[in-house]
Ligand code: FES
């Protein structure tokens with residue numbers, strides 16, 4: 034039995050080998066983290082573990098035991114969207130939207146470790162994720178604007 | 189844990205209801221692809237509710253269309269908001285739930301969507317007229333002395349005298365039929381339409397609240413994993429489930445005719461157990477491989493269809509000053525939507541509910557009713573949000589699989605495809621071989637044009653689309669053939685039009701280079717069609733096109749196209765380093781007539797350009813001895829953020845021209861524009877896709 038914290042709430046997992054994405058989606062009932070490939074290649078399943086991006090599909094609950102996981106559902110503060118979420122809305126950075134939670138989580142992790150990323154760093158960081166609808170230009174614009182809003186707000 | 193929340197709309201609520209005919213232009217005219225593809229689908233009722241103004245003054249409208257990224261929800265809400273004089277956020281759109289919405293043939297092509305938009309505008313105008321009469325009554329004024337504005341009916345003379353829609357409707361239930369001839373708001377009075385709007389469903393998409401088929405779970409549900417055949421034409425000869433049955437969490441191993449599946453308490457347990465089924469297969473089909481494909485297509489071509497003919501093609505070549513002949517190859521491409529198909533089915537006696545992210549909820553309903561021999565109204569198909577599809581999610585075998593398994597198991601069952609299942613057991617864009625022979629004068633006039641297209645698959649309309657040439661020529665002969673397909677083919681953004689355009693637009697570039705004329709100038713000399721000329725000129729101009737004959741070294745390329753009635757030109761600038769092509773800048777010019785939602789149209793252009801870039805540079809499904817080799821992202825490369833170009837989109841349509849589709853035309857010229865730019869950069873002409881394989 035291991036305990037993991039998801040968006041602040043403790044969850045008991047009887048099997049340490051349980052796939053983390055499957056656990057988050059079907060035991061914790063948080064389906065905002067998506068299955069896209071199950072092979073660590075598309076980033077749709079990205080969550081934060083203690084602030085860092087992790088492909089949930091490639092992990093087990095045992096490997097994150099004791100850790101604090103944030104999923105897309107845990108990012109907003111009530112009705113107040115996280116600045117990255119707000120920027121995706123403002124830039125209409127989405128089509129079908131299936132990839133978007135993963136992109137947002139990857140972007141939040143990037144901005145956690147790099148407060149002033151340039152366009153090139155954003156492109157490289159987000160190349161771990163895949164958007165088959167091809168909304169990259171909007172996604173890059175959104176992350177750039179979130180970065181400048183967050184940097185501005187912090188001062 | 190029941191995540192399948194019912195929609196907020198209910199059929200019995202009070203309000204002002206507007207009903208109308210459901211069969212908008214149905215059946216479609218013969219020879220359109222819709223009538224060929226899904227002729228088995230027909231409405232079971234003639235009239236249905238299209239729109240309700242609720243007692244609180246908000247509006248809900250209903251359509252059987254589905255949302256799979258094209259932003260139809262916002263587009264329709266804008267039309268209704270404008271026609272009914274309410275703010276955009278007062279409009280809710282209920283999509284794709286067969287228990288709630290008017291019958292619909294399916295979400296494909298663009299004309300059917302335009303017809304739904306028109307029907308909803310008529311419904312909104314009918315509601316507005318009723319509200320004006322009610323408001324005039326309340327204010328004790330003639331109807332001509334009041335106006336509907338911002339959710340209220342107000343006196344023209346004294347705007348402080350007004351009544352809100354909510355006050356007027358109160359607790360009444362009123363049902364009015366759509367007035368078919370009702371005058372619609374002139375475009376000059378539009379205030380919502382044409383402005384830039386955020387999507388009305390954006391917040392659900394950034395918070396994880398939006399539910400896709402993969403996300404639907406029900407109490408007591410079992411997770412299925414299906415035993416898949418190793419190749420398209422393989423039949424099961426024996427299966428031994430004795431080990432699988434004893435695996436952890438396994439509830440049943442089902443063997444129902446051709447369907448063998450494990451049902452378990454988690455997706456992981458089901459997947460682990462299905463791997464332990466011992467199965468034997470008989471493989472019947474010829475064991476062909478990628479390398480055989482061009483010959484298969486050329487040699488098996490049958491049922492020639494004369495798509496376009498003018499003059500006398502043989503005489504045209506006999507008198508031509510120059511002749512150029514070339515062959516072009518386009519491989520199979522996977523739609524590979526980010527969301528693999530999934531379905532959840534639940535039976536209640538003889539009533540079946542299926543959540544399935546299909547483009548054809550009513551078509552799937554009919555198929556399921558037939559399969560289980562129950563009346564259609566006893567089947568409810570709900571299409572939640574759909575994580576992409578690009579045309580491929582019309583057939584939806586997961587819905588059948590889930591319904592069959594749930595029937596047998598007696599509990600709800602979830603079938604969710606893995607990435608490999610999605611790429612191997614659904615359909616692909618047909619491969620094609622196209623041969624072109626052209627005759628032309630030294631000063632760059634095309635005098636003869638012969639185009640023979642061999643598209644894989646048994647649905648001939650796929651390959652006809654976009655095969656006719658827009659260029660002037662006295663002698664033309666365009667023929668399409670239907671060829672055998674070793675792999676299952678299906679719909680994809682623009683169908684065969686992308687392949688036809690690739691061949692034609694590369695060939696046009698080759699002629700231009702042969703006669704040493706700038707590619708833009710060459711096209712203009714041979715194009716009299718005004719809408720084509722406009723997209724070409726605007727794209728070239730905005731892109732900063734530098735006129736040059738032959739390979740200039742700068743890496744610029746251009747191409748034009750037409751699809752679903754919309755005209756498009758794309759200019760690109762790129763660099764080539766070894767086998768890597770970096771597309772830096774793309775300018776797309778689109779004429780799709782009146783634009784309801786510019787943000788939506790631009791987003792679709794950008795998406796089409798990126799997707800088409802993948803087909804130009806990287807994407808091809810490979811197979812060996814009849815088995816697909818690269819059903820997964822390790823060996824199937826798609827564009828990523830570090831491949832993405834800067835894209836400028838111009839919307840150049842005339843607002844007085846009716847709206848045509850914006851979701852598909854952007855993909856038809858892009859592959860040729862890229863191949864032409866690679867030629868411009870390197871001097872090497874490529875006639876086969878994807879370029880990544882052929883660059884040295
Ligand atoms: S689902 Fe985890 S990376 Fe694709």
Ligand code: FES
Pocket residue numbers: 127128129130131132133163164165166167168257526575576
């Ligand atoms: S928005 Fe559809 S995959 Fe990214």
